[in-house]
Amino acid sequence: MAGEKGLRSELGRVRGLGSAKEGVNHWWRQRLTSLALIPLSLWFVGSLVFLTDTDHATAVAWLGSPVTLGLMVLFLGAMFYHAALGLQVVIEDYVSNHGCRKALIVLTNFACFALMVAAVVSLLVIAFGG
Amino acid sequence: MASHPRPISPHLQIYKPQLTSATSILHRVAGVGLAVGTLVLVYWLVAAAIGNEAFDTAEGIVGSIIGRILLFLWSLAFFYHLLNGIRHLAWDAGWGYELPTAYRSGYAVIVATILLTVLAWVFGYMARGAF
Numbered sequence: 612m613a614g615e616k617g618l619r620s621e622l623g624r625v626r627g628l629g630s631a632k633e634g635v636n637h638w639w640r641q642r643l644t645s646l647a648l649i650p651l652s653l654w655f656v657g658s659l660v661f662l663t664d665t666d667h668a669t670a671v672a673w674l675g676s677p678v679t680l681g682l683m684v685l686f687l688g689a690m691f692y693h694a695a696l697g698l699q700v701v702i703e704d705y706v707s708n709h710g711c712r713k714a715l716i717v718l719t720n721f722a723c724f725a726l727m728v729a730a731v732v733s734l735l736v737i738a739f740g741g
Numbered sequence: 742m743a744s745h746p747r748p749i750s751p752h753l754q755i756y757k758p759q760l761t762s763a764t765s766i767l768h769r770v771a772g773v774g775l776a777v778g779t780l781v782l783v784y785w786l787v788a789a790a791i792g793n794e795a796f797d798t799a800e801g802i803v804g805s806i807i808g809r810i811l812l813f814l815w816s817l818a819f820f821y822h823l824l825n826g827i828r829h830l831a832w833d834a835g836w837g838y839e840l841p842t843a844y845r846s847g848y849a850v851i852v853a854t855i856l857l858t859v860l861a862w863v864f865g866y867m868a869r870g871a872f
Contacts, residue, residue: 645826656861660865661864662868663868671789691779697772698776701769730786732790733783
């Protein structure tokens, strides 16, 4: 190892080996979204409990109200962001193949944000008519 | 490459299962399960946006026996991930690292999870007028 400098630059040899100075960013966002999700998820699941076996009119009346719409957008945003961050950590821990790992992280991130958009668009259609 | 023995990290197969390790892995399992569950949540919302018939179909699927079993597991996963998540946030704040405290909070999470899940389903069936 010692003395084998080769043709690689100093930067090339250290790149990807150390801190990128953003190590805490992912962790912090995970905590921030989790904190937001404590009241938001309790509100959502609590509401669902009283909405079991409902008909379309009742569900739409609830989903279409401004308060529900606002809280739902907050809930969906925080929840899907939290899910994307969490799934990434799980993939990083259990998928050792580098290409597979990156592909899965991209896929789950895209899926989370696509699902979030689908849910929000549905809520907008319900609230403002399609 | 490594010619001399190095200390290795605990491996699942040789690691004695403990409450602390079980609650930790369960947190992940529940989290991944809940992420999968969002597919049903989004389907339900899209169906509500499409109209009456699509919504009734969705309610039929969710209300079926298999749908209810999945819903029950998701509610269990939700309350567990929520309560154990609060436990994790407490650890992040530096509280509860002592082993007896970690065990007590672990048992508290399990008991509260079962309690809240049962309560949610009792209220759910009450809202339907089952009792």
